Amino acid sequence: MWLPKLHGAKKTEGNGMVALAIDKDKGSQQALRWAADHLLSKGQTVILIHVVHRASSSPSVASPHRKQLEKQTRDLFLSFHCYCTRKDIHCLDVLLEDTDIGKALTEYVSYAAIENLVLGASHHGFMRFKSSSVPSTVSKGAPDFCSIYVISKGKVSSVRNASRPAPYTSPLLEHIQHINSEHIQNINSKHIHPPASPSKRTMNLRGRGLNAKAYSEFSESDTEISFISSDRPSIERLSPTVYDFTDSGRTSRLSTSSDQSFQSIHLDAKFTDLSFLHDVSSFSQESGRTSCSWSSQNLDDVEAEMRRLKLELKQTMDMYSTACKEALTAKQKASELHRWKLTEEHKLEEAKHSEEVALAIAEKERARSKVAMETAEAAKRIAELESQKRANAEIRALKEAAQAREVLENLARSDLKYRRYTIEEIEKATNFFAESQKIGEGGYGPVYRCYLDHTPVAVKVLRPDAAHGRSQFQQEIDILSCIRHPNMVLLLGACPEFGILVYEYMANGSLDDCIFQKGHTPPLSWQLRFRIAAEIATGLLFLHETKPEPLVHRDLKPGNILLDHNYVSKISDVGLARLVPAVAENATQYHMTSTAGTFCYIDPEYQQTGMLGVKSDIYSLGVMLLQLITAKPPMGLTHIVEQSIENGTFTELLDPAVHDWPVEETLCFAKLSLKCAELRRKDRPDLCNEVFPELSRLRDIAEEKMNHMHPYSSFHPSPNHSNASIHQA
Numbered sequence: 001m002w003l004p005k006l007h008g009a010k011k012t013e014g015n016g017m018v019a020l021a022i023d024k025d026k027g028s029q030q031a032l033r034w035a036a037d038h039l040l041s042k043g044q045t046v047i048l049i050h051v052v053h054r055a056s057s058s059p060s061v062a063s064p065h066r067k068q069l070e071k072q073t074r075d076l077f078l079s080f081h082c083y084c085t086r087k088d089i090h091c092l093d094v095l096l097e098d099t100d101i102g103k104a105l106t107e108y109v110s111y112a113a114i115e116n117l118v119l120g121a122s123h124h125g126f127m128r129f130k131s132s133s134v135p136s137t138v139s140k141g142a143p144d145f146c147s148i149y150v151i152s153k154g155k156v157s158s159v160r161n162a163s164r165p166a167p168y169t170s171p172l173l174e175h176i177q178h179i180n181s182e183h184i185q186n187i188n189s190k191h192i193h194p195p196a197s198p199s200k201r202t203m204n205l206r207g208r209g210l211n212a213k214a215y216s217e218f219s220e221s222d223t224e225i226s227f228i229s230s231d232r233p234s235i236e237r238l239s240p241t242v243y244d245f246t247d248s249g250r251t252s253r254l255s256t257s258s259d260q261s262f263q264s265i266h267l268d269a270k271f272t273d274l275s276f277l278h279d280v281s282s283f284s285q286e287s288g289r290t291s292c293s294w295s296s297q298n299l300d301d302v303e304a305e306m307r308r309l310k311l312e313l314k315q316t317m318d319m320y321s322t323a324c325k326e327a328l329t330a331k332q333k334a335s336e337l338h339r340w341k342l343t344e345e346h347k348l349e350e351a352k353h354s355e356e357v358a359l360a361i362a363e364k365e366r367a368r369s370k371v372a373m374e375t376a377e378a379a380k381r382i383a384e385l386e387s388q389k390r391a392n393a394e395i396r397a398l399k400e401a402a403q404a405r406e407v408l409e410n411l412a413r414s415d416l417k418y419r420r421y422t423i424e425e426i427e428k429a430t431n432f433f434a435e436s437q438k439i440g441e442g443g444y445g446p447v448y449r450c451y452l453d454h455t456p457v458a459v460k461v462l463r464p465d466a467a468h469g470r471s472q473f474q475q476e477i478d479i480l481s482c483i484r485h486p487n488m489v490l491l492l493g494a495c496p497e498f499g500i501l502v503y504e505y506m507a508n509g510s511l512d513d514c515i516f517q518k519g520h521t522p523p524l525s526w527q528l529r530f531r532i533a534a535e536i537a538t539g540l541l542f543l544h545e546t547k548p549e550p551l552v553h554r555d556l557k558p559g560n561i562l563l564d565h566n567y568v569s570k571i572s573d574v575g576l577a578r579l580v581p582a583v584a585e586n587a588t589q590y591h592m593t594s595t596a597g598t599f600c601y602i603d604p605e606y607q608q609t610g611m612l613g614v615k616s617d618i619y620s621l622g623v624m625l626l627q628l629i630t631a632k633p634p635m636g637l638t639h640i641v642e643q644s645i646e647n648g649t650f651t652e653l654l655d656p657a658v659h660d661w662p663v664e665e666t667l668c669f670a671k672l673s674l675k676c677a678e679l680r681r682k683d684r685p686d687l688c689n690e691v692f693p694e695l696s697r698l699r700d701i702a703e704e705k706m707n708h709m710h711p712y713s714s715f716h717p718s719p720n721h722s723n724a725s726i727h728q729a
Contacts, residue, residue: 014115014145014165014166015113015114015115015165015166015169015170015173016115016116017047017112017113017114017115017116017166017170017172017173018035018039018040018044018046018047018114018115018116018118019046019047019048019049019094019109019112019114019116019117019118020032020035020046020047020048020049020080020117020118020119021049021050021051021105021117021118021119021120021138022048022049022050022076022077022080022120023050023076023120024072024076025120026120027120027121027151027152028080028120029080029083029120030120030151030152030153030154031118031119031120031121031149031151032046032080032083032084032118032120033083033154034118034149034151034154034155034156035118035149035151036083036084036087036089039116039118039149040087040089042087042088042089043088043089043090043180044089044090045089045090045091045092045176045179045180046084046089046090046091046092047092047093047094047112047114047172048077048080048091048092048093048094049094049096049105049108050073050076050077050093050094050095050096051096051097051098051101051104051105052069052073052095052096052097052098053098053099053101054097054098054099055099073095077091077093077095090176090179090180092172092175092176092179094108096108101134102134102137102138102141103137103141105117105134105138105142106137106138106141106142106143109138109142109143109146110142110143110146111171112170112171112172113145113166113167113168113169113170113171114146114166114170115145115146115147115162115165115166116146116147116149117138117142117146117147117148117149118149118151119134119135119138119148119149119150119151120150120151120152121135121150121151121152121153121157135148135150135158139158139160142160144162144163144164145162145163145164145165145166145167146162146166147159147160147161147162148160400548401548401549403548418477418480418481418491418492418493418494419492419493419494419502420493420494420495420496421452421493421494421495421500421502422495423495423497423498423500425452426459426495426498426500426502429450429451429452429457429459430448430450430459431450433446433448433461434448437449437450439458442460442573444460444461444462444463444472444473445460445461445462445463445499446460446461446463447459447460447461448461449505452492452493452502455492455504455505456505456507457492457502457503457504457505458502458503458504458505458506459500459501459502459503460500460501460502460503461498461499461500462498462499462500462501470499473499473501474496475574476491476501476573476574477491477494477496477501479551479574480574483542483546485539485542486538486568486570487535487536487538487539487542487568487569487570487571488539488542488543488570488571488572488574489503489504489506489562489570489571489572490503490504490570491503492504503572504564506562506563506564506570506572507563507564507565508521508562508563508564508565508567509521509562509563510558510559510560510561510562510563511532511558511559511561511562511563511569511624511628512557512558512559512561514563515558515627515628515631515655516631517657523655523657523658524567524658525658526629526658526660526661526662526666526702527702527703527705527706528567528702529628529629529658530665530669530695530698530699530701530702531699531702531703532561532563532567532569532628533625533628533669533695533698533699534692534695534696534698534699535568535569535570536561536569536571536621536624537621537687537691537692537695537696538692539569539570539571540553540556540571540617540621540687541687541688541692543571543574543617544614544617544687544688545688550614551574552612552613552614552616552617553571553574553617553620554602554612554616554617555573555598555601555620556571556601556617556620556621556624557598557601557620557624558624558627558628560572560573561624600623600633600634600635601619601620601623601624601634602616602619602620603615603616603617603619603620603681604619604679605679605680605681613681614687615681615684616681617687618676618684618685618687618691619676619677619678619681619684621676621687621691622638622673622674622675622676622677622678622684623637623638623673623677625669625672625673625676626638626641626670626673626674626677629654629655629661629666629669629670629673630653630654630655631655631657632653638674638677640653641653641670641673641674642674645667645670645671650663650667650670651663654666662701662705665698665701668694668698669698672685672691672694672695676691
């Protein structure tokens with residue numbers, strides 16, 4: 001944020017008072033540097049306000065702790081005076097004591113008609129006055145004629161601009177003018193009286209209350225702030241301050257730092273009386289004349305001598321470093337020459353030996369080259385034969401795949417695999433597709449429940465505007481009419497002319513409905529969830545082992561797993577399934593020009609490369625199994641489960657609807673699911689040899705547990721719900 005530099009001399013109205021709230025952290029130092037660069041000019045007076053926080057409103061008593069606090073406060077003001085002296089800025093010190101720091105600041109700003117207040121901020125927020133809400137309290141409570149600047153790391157963190165100038169004259173202006181006049185008199189007196197001798201210019205900084213810590217706080221953060229500098233005014237301007245603490249009520253002290261003295265004045269709780277400022281200032285000035293002084297000329301001589309000695313030391317060190325480097329370089333060159341000599345001697349010996357044996361091995365080399373040429377020609381012929389065999393194998397595989405597709409197409413065209421219904425039969429059964437019989441809406445179109453041949457069925461109607469709907473509709477007929485499995489949805493018939501499919505009715509809807517308890521469905525027990533997982537793996541394994549080519553579902557998700565009245569799970573919606581030709585041994589994958597599936601369930605490698613394989617379904621199965629035990633959305637679920645296992649909070653992630661999770665078995669279930677959901681296809685387990693056996697083992701444990709608890713009860717939970725639906729992708 002750019003802020004114009006303000007000067008008291010250029011202000012046409014108002015008081016132009018600039019105050020700085022200070023504390024012992026570096027935020028106050030950065031605030032002072034910012035104020036000197038943007039708000040203050042040489043010769044101007046800044047008001048330094050420090051608030052001593054009192055724990056309670058009871059009167060304070062003298063104690064060693066209070067004396068230590070007085071010394072710390074005195075050192076704090078002196079450390080800021082050092083920088084102000086360097087910048088030729090006058091200081092007016094104000095020491096407040098109150099139980100509420102923010103209130104004390106706002107009341108003093110209002111009393112003194114201060115128009116600019118600067119506050120520093122620490123690394124973790126605003127400047128710490130024993131309370132983290134001081135800056136916000138000051139910003140809200142300060143009068144509207146005062147601009148509040150909060151400085152963080154040398155920049156403006158926040159600003160609240162004044163809306164009008166101060167309506168009355170500050171009672172501090174007369175005292176500030178008195179400071180400026182004293183400064184001019186001191187400058188004139190320096191020209192009249194010669195500086196004291198070097199023996200009389202010694203100054204005991206420790207006796208004046210300025211310890212090493214107060215000096216280092218500025219000198220470490222800003223190289224310009226130093227007690228010894230050749231271009232700053234005389235250090236005579238640092239004079240001791242009279243500090244004392246009153247014992248009752250809210251108290252404040254006002255002190256000034258001028259060229260000759262440091263004055264301290266007590267104010268009452270409401271800052272109402274400044275009539276005796278001049279008398280106290282005169283007294284402090286008179287006592288300050290007895291203090292010791294230091295001549296800037298002597299300091300400049302010392303600094304010049306120190307700079308000269310440092311320069312000579314630096315030049316000597318540079319010469320020594322150069323000599324060491326040259327010696328080291330010469331030593332390295334000598335070593336390199338010695339090594340080169342030994343190497344050349346060794347090469348000479350080898351050359352002599354090679355010359356002696358060259359004639360002897362020439363004939364052998366000729367014989368070896370002849371044998372190598374014959375071997376290369378033989379290898380080339382073998383490679384050509386292998387390449388021809390591989391090409392023939394690929395051609396045979398493509399021919400077999402084409403023949404398999406032709407067989408499936410012929411079977412699909414046959415009317416023996418499914419019953420053909422007329423549109424009149426469908427309309428009569430659905431009451432002309434009445435809304436009362438509609439049980440769901442899928443990507444293809446609406447789904448209706450009705451009776452055909454005295455059997456409850458689900459009728460899926462293809463919408464005319466469904467994208468790629470006709471091809472997927474025909475493919476679903478082709479696949480489902482040719483396969484039968486207990487864990488695959490049974491296709492009862494179709495009306496191809498109008499894009500209508502007739503399925504067996506699944507009374508308990510989809511697995512998605514049961515996991516998330518849509519329509520007030522009862523929660524599934526952990527035994528039933530383990531059994532459903534094994535059934536899904538069984539149906540998926542049946543698709544992957546289809547002959548002559550495996551079938552890849554491509555859209556496996558909880559919405560496409562349907563449950564009958566006994567909660568037996570069946571895979572549905574195979575419209576996106578694809579036959580994948582086996583192009584190499586132990587590798588079943590096929591390049592697709594466009595990917596298909598549902599976001600969060602689709603195989604990342606298939607989505608990126610277009611290479612489809614049976615392990616593409618394994619990824620979708622892993623995500624779905626994690627949902628089965630956590631009842632959480634699929635987005636980022638694998639990462640959440642991994643973190644919970646690492647942090648030991650896995651049990652907190654399980655579906656809270658089930659209260660008796662077997663932790664050990666469920667953890668095995670989750671780890672298997674995470675392996676299935678690996679990003680790289682080669683890292684996923686094999687369905688037949690790894691996934692299915694483990695899920696079958698967990699299903700057996702669930703059945704044994706259920707039979708042990710209820711030996712005469714069925715494994716299936718109960719209730720059928722009338723609002724079951726079939727969800728299609």
